[in-house]
Amino acid sequence: MLTTIMPEAILTAAEKYSAKGTHPLTAMFGRDETVFGEGYAIYCYFEVPETKSVDGFKVVFRPESPLEYDSITHIVPAAAWYEREIHDMFGIIPKGHPDLRPLVLHESFPEGFFPLRKSVKVNAKVRGERKYKIRTAKGEGLFEVPVGPIHAGIIEPGHFRFSQAGEAILQLDAKLFFTHRGIEKAVEGKTPYEALPIVERICGACSIANTWSFCQAVEKIVGVSVPRRAEIIRTLLMELERITNHVGDLGNIPAGVGFNPAISLGGRLKEKLMRLCEAVSGNRFLRGVIVPGGVAMDIDAALINHIREVIDDVTDGVEDLSIMFSEQENFQNRIQTTGIIRNRTAVDLAMVGVGARASGYAHDSRSDFDYGVYSELNFKPYTKSMGDVAARLLVRIGELSASFEMVDKLLDMLSSCADTALNVELNYIKGEGWGISESARGSNFHYVALDAAGLIDRLFVRSASYPNWPALTVAVQGDIIPDFPLINKSFELCYACIDR
Amino acid sequence: MEALMTSIGLNLVQGLVLLIFAPLVAGIINKVKARLQKRRGASVLQEYFDICKWWKKATILTPYTSVIFILAPVVYFMTSLVAATMVPGFLTGQFSVGDAFIFVYILALGRFFMTLSSMDAATSFGGMGGSREIYVSVLVEPAIMLAILINSIRYHSTTLSSMVIDYDGAYFTISAVLACIAFFLVMLAENSRLPVDNPDTHLELTMIHEGMTLEYSGRLLSLIHLGSYLKIIVFLTLFGALYVPINIPLAIKILLGAVIIGVVETLNNKMRLFKVRVYLGAATVFLLLAIIAE
Numbered sequence: 001m002l003t004t005i006m007p008e009a010i011l012t013a014a015e016k017y018s019a020k021g022t023h024p025l026t027a028m029f030g031r032d033e034t035v036f037g038e039g040y041a042i043y044c045y046f047e048v049p050e051t052k053s054v055d056g057f058k059v060v061f062r063p064e065s066p067l068e069y070d071s072i073t074h075i076v077p078a079a080a081w082y083e084r085e086i087h088d089m090f091g092i093i094p095k096g097h098p099d100l101r102p103l104v105l106h107e108s109f110p111e112g113f114f115p116l117r118k119s120v121k122v123n124a125k126v127r128g129e130r131k132y133k134i135r136t137a138k139g140e141g142l143f144e145v146p147v148g149p150i151h152a153g154i155i156e157p158g159h160f161r162f163s164q165a166g167e168a169i170l171q172l173d174a175k176l177f178f179t180h181r182g183i184e185k186a187v188e189g190k191t192p193y194e195a196l197p198i199v200e201r202i203c204g205a206c207s208i209a210n211t212w213s214f215c216q217a218v219e220k221i222v223g224v225s226v227p228r229r230a231e232i233i234r235t236l237l238m239e240l241e242r243i244t245n246h247v248g249d250l251g252n253i254p255a256g257v258g259f260n261p262a263i264s265l266g267g268r269l270k271e272k273l274m275r276l277c278e279a280v281s282g283n284r285f286l287r288g289v290i291v292p293g294g295v296a297m298d299i300d301a302a303l304i305n306h307i308r309e310v311i312d313d314v315t316d317g318v319e320d321l322s323i324m325f326s327e328q329e330n331f332q333n334r335i336q337t338t339g340i341i342r343n344r345t346a347v348d349l350a351m352v353g354v355g356a357r358a359s360g361y362a363h364d365s366r367s368d369f370d371y372g373v374y375s376e377l378n379f380k381p382y383t384k385s386m387g388d389v390a391a392r393l394l395v396r397i398g399e400l401s402a403s404f405e406m407v408d409k410l411l412d413m414l415s416s417c418a419d420t421a422l423n424v425e426l427n428y429i430k431g432e433g434w435g436i437s438e439s440a441r442g443s444n445f446h447y448v449a450l451d452a453a454g455l456i457d458r459l460f461v462r463s464a465s466y467p468n469w470p471a472l473t474v475a476v477q478g479d480i481i482p483d484f485p486l487i488n489k490s491f492e493l494c495y496a497c498i499d500r
Numbered sequence: 501m502e503a504l505m506t507s508i509g510l511n512l513v514q515g516l517v518l519l520i521f522a523p524l525v526a527g528i529i530n531k532v533k534a535r536l537q538k539r540r541g542a543s544v545l546q547e548y549f550d551i552c553k554w555w556k557k558a559t560i561l562t563p564y565t566s567v568i569f570i571l572a573p574v575v576y577f578m579t580s581l582v583a584a585t586m587v588p589g590f591l592t593g594q595f596s597v598g599d600a601f602i603f604v605y606i607l608a609l610g611r612f613f614m615t616l617s618s619m620d621a622a623t624s625f626g627g628m629g630g631s632r633e634i635y636v637s638v639l640v641e642p643a644i645m646l647a648i649l650i651n652s653i654r655y656h657s658t659t660l661s662s663m664v665i666d667y668d669g670a671y672f673t674i675s676a677v678l679a680c681i682a683f684f685l686v687m688l689a690e691n692s693r694l695p696v697d698n699p700d701t702h703l704e705l706t707m708i709h710e711g712m713t714l715e716y717s718g719r720l721l722s723l724i725h726l727g728s729y730l731k732i733i734v735f736l737t738l739f740g741a742l743y744v745p746i747n748i749p750l751a752i753k754i755l756l757g758a759v760i761i762g763v764v765e766t767l768n769n770k771m772r773l774f775k776v777r778v779y780l781g782a783a784t785v786f787l788l789l790a791i792i793a794e
Contacts, residue, residue: 145624145705152702167773256706258698259769264537330695331769481628482773485703 002043002058007069013057014072014079017046021076024350024363026054026436027445027462028082030090032118035457039063040090043447043460044072045434052370054434061092071097078350078467089116104177107132115185122185135173137163142170145481149178156495160484167480172473176498183500184459192218192292192428192448195456199446200287202461203496205248208234208241209439210446210461211290216371216435217448218292222428227421228373229414230294235372236410238437239403240307241286244273245440246396246403247314249492250321253393256486257334262324269317276310279303294423304411315404322397335389339475339487342387346471353442355468355491358395359387365438372437373413377406389490428454439464441494463497511598515585518737522729523547525736525758532762547729551722559718565620572617573720577727579610584730587737588661589750598660600648604641607690610727611637618712625704629711632773636689636696636708639780643686646787650679651742653794660738667747675793676745682786683743684760687735689780691728693761695768696776706770732761 005013017023026045033041038060045056061067071094073080083094084103091114094100105113110128114120136144143164149157159175183202187195192214199214200207212234219226226234251266274284280303281289289295299307325331341351346359356363364381366374382398384391432449442464449458468491475487527544534541543549561569583606586598611633618630651663654675665671689696692709704711713724733754740753771779 143624145628147624147705152704254769256703257769258694258701258706260533260700260766261537264539268538328769330771333775334769334772480773482706484705 002056004058004060007059007061007065010057010059010069010072011075013059014044014075017044017056018076019046021347023048023055024347025076025078025082026056026350026443027447027460028079028086029447029460029462030086030092030116031449031458032090032116033060034063035118039065040067040092042069042086042092045445045447047368049368052368054436067091068093068095070095073097076350077348081466081470088114090114091117102130102132104180105130106175106178115182120185122182122188132175134159134161134175135171136161137170141165149175156499158495162481162484164481167482169476169479169481169484172476172484174469174473176469176495178499179495180499184461187456187459189455191455192426192450195459196291197287199459199461202500203463203494204285205245205494206241206439206441206444206463206497207285207287208237208290209437209444210463212238212372212437213435213444213446213461214448214459215290215292216437217433217446218426218428218435218450220433220435221431221448221450222426224293224424224426226294227419227424229298229417229419230422231373232410232414232417233295233299233422234290235374235377236299236407236414237281237286237289238372238439239407239410240273240277240280242438242440243311243314243400243403243407244270244277245492246400247273247318249396249489250318250393250400252492253335253389253486253489254325254331256489257331259328259331262321262328262331265317265321265324269314269321272310272314272317276307279306291423293426294421296423298422299414301415304415307407308411311404311407315401318397318400318404325393325397332390334483334486335393335490336386338389338483339479339490340387341471341475343385345474346387349471349474350467351442351471352467353439353464354392354395354399355471356442357381357383358391360385363443365436365443368443369436371435373410376413377409379406389486392490430454432458441465441492441497442468461500463494463500465494465497469493469498511585514587514589515581518584518587518589518733519581519726519730522726522733523551525733525754526729528755528758529732529762529765532759533766536763536766547725551726554717554722554725555719557718559720562621562715564622565715568613569617569620569715570720572613572620573716573723573727575613576610577723577730579606580727580730580734582606583734586660587734588664588741589737600652600658600660600663603660604644604648607731608637608641614712614724621715623715625707625711625714628705629707629709629714632708633712636776636780639777640686640690643682643780643784643787644690646784646791647679647683647686647743650675650787650790650794653791660742664741665743665745671747672745673793675790676743678786678790678793680739680743680745682783682790683739684757685779685783685786687739688761688764689776689783691732691735694765695771696779698770701770732758 023046026047028044031041040061042059045054048055083097086092088102088104107130109130110126113126145162145164147160149159157178161173162169163171187198200211202210248270251263254262277286278284341359343360346356346361352363360383362381362383366379367381384394428450430452435446437444444464445462447460451457472491526547531541531544586603615630615633618626652658655663697708736754736757739757740750744753
């Protein structure tokens with residue numbers, strides 16, 4: 001499916017496949033194929049909206065040739081992080097990259113250590129002193145504000161360095177990947193079934209999205225289609241996960257400005273939804289439902305009624321919240337024109353999810369790809385054009401009402417579905433496949449390659465937060481530092497998703 | 501001489517009484533906020549427990565701080581306590597020690613030391629908190645001075661105790677109502693409450709007053725918090741005695757004031773930092789109008 005090219009041809013290929021930016025970069029990652037008697041390779045996938053699919057190229061480095069190529073960041077700005085990550089993980093050098101500092105491996109790793117090479121053992125213990133220079137602005141009257149990696153709230157680690165002129169933010173540099181877990185390395189040599197619980201735990205908020213993308217990829221390799229009942233249940237759970245996350249965000253964004261009644265109401269609604277998740281799947285994070293080949297459990301009539309009741313209740317609550325937001329003038333004043341991402345920026349960085357759609361970029365895997373039963377639900381992406389915190393909040397509210405309607409339809413479809421099969425047997429064969437699903441934060445892409453024994457040779461996970469993190473540093477420019485927590489919350493970016 | 505000693509004695513007793521009840525008033529504000537958000541909330545006595553907890557904990561000092569760092573909480577607490585003895589309240593003798601200008605600048609002294617200490621540990625959050633605190637206080641000061649001027653025009657004195665609302669005369673005037681509203685707005689800003697500052701937040705980047713206290717622990721922290729609670733009750737007492745033109749007992753006014761702060765903090769979210777000047781500008785205009793009406 002992928003066109004194989006030599007490193008010299010990468011610039012032309014990038015130009016061709018990105019189609020002047022109309023085909024956003026989905027993922028770019030390396031792979032060590034030395035065990036098959038070949039060299040290293042870089043895979044580059046672009047989304048093709050016209051065919052509802054992905055297409056791209058594979059750059060192969062022959063064992064004897066140097067591990068370097070011309071950086072495509074100048075043509076495809078979204079490639080900047082991917083190229084840095086490939087550089088860290090495989091030691092393949094993108095020549096002319098504008099910022100080739102380490103991305104994943106910070107000071108505590110030695111130079112010349114490339115963990116995703118097959119020659120490195122999964123339990124390798126290393127210590128080192130790499131150089132890492134945080135980016136700052138220099139000048140008279142300017143000062144730096146370091147924040148993190150330990151934060152005041154109970155959140156994950158990330159270091160932010162603000163360059164300030166008084167309260168105004170001139171530049172923000174984010175140092176992330178502090179708790180990289182090497183999940184992609186850890187699942188190598190495991191069967192998809194063994195890897196599933198690990199993939200499921202990449203992030204607490206996107207269990208369904210991660211497992212669904214992963215299972216899609218595996219199912220593509222094997223070449224089976226999932227029973228209809230399983231497809232409906234998967235879609236239903238995906239929407240339930242989205243509702244839980246979006247409602248949680250509606251309660252979290254006001255925390256950036258101390259809007260107490262909204263924080264409390266949002267928290268209360270989220271708890272109701274998490275209890276619903278527990279009633280449905282036995283787990284508050286919806287774990288253990290999706291398996292390769294289908295789903296592990298059914299949703300019976302009693303549960304359908306329970307879901308309806310809770311969703312009705314939450315629908316009312318979200319309406320209250322949305323009235324609260326629109327009537328609070330002081331709150332509107334805080335969120336409007338704050339943290340703007342322009343449409344051009346969103347497209348250039350190949351942003352996904354709420355962040356993209358709030359800037360008028362109608363990117364949504366539910367309509368861009370054909371998976372689950374979304375094609376029967378008449379789904380249309382919900383967009384706003386302002387690109388500020390208010391737009392991101394409104395997109396979430398708009399998507400929630402769409403999701404409530406979809407859940408209603410899905411429950412009808414489920415009760416009238418005569419098909420009782422929940423999953424199919426899979427016989428693993430050698431091959432490679434990809435899967436994509438729209439998580440609450442945006443599109444979630446997985447690439448899986450199985451070897452002849454049906455064991456995972458390479459897993460690559462591109463979660464929704466990955467392309468959106470760089471956008472945060474753009475969004476804060478021109479704002480003042482006390483607005484940063486609000487802007488940050490409006491993106492709701494995930495550390496665990498990128499620390500995979 | 502004996503009368504003077506009695507007056508001073510009564511003022512000191514009043515300071516202690518306010519000190520004892522200060523954490524309770526803070527607890528009531530928090531309880532009101534919790535109930536309005538449909539939460540059960542912590543006990544109204546929680547602030548007493550907190551103060552005791554911090555008092556028992558070890559005080560950790562970074563090696564980079566100077567004596568200012570230890571001195572500031574003590575000065576801050578003592579100035580609040582002195583202010584508490586000065587406000588015209590329940591126990592006022594024949595002689596008053598409470599001059600309005602001294603009162604305002606005693607509190608300014610405490611704030612000055614806190615801002616110094618915020619820079620002493622040389623952390624970025626402290627410096628940010630300190631600079632914002634000065635920004636807010638520069639705007640608060642003229643408003644408070646105007647509020648005092650209104651009463652000194654009315655009662656021909658700058659002594660706080662002689663400014664207490666005289667219910668025998670015409671007290672429910674336009675001027676009094678305007679001053680009441682304006683003083684309440686200023687009180688919220690001065691005590692780092694919403695919508696100017698958020699006392700409950702953990703987000704360091706947004707902090708004003710809390711930003712300055714981040715480096716503190718143990719007894720020094722408990723002194724700062726006690727000083728802040730004391731400042732709230734002092735301002736509520738002043739508000740009740742001088743600016744609430746309703747003839748009810750002062751204790752009830754304080755209680756009502758605490759409840760209203762709780763309600764206002766629930767109804768509002770924090771405003772943009774640079775909007776604070778508009779907010780305090782509005783309060784100042786109200787006070788100017790009140791002076792004209794007077």
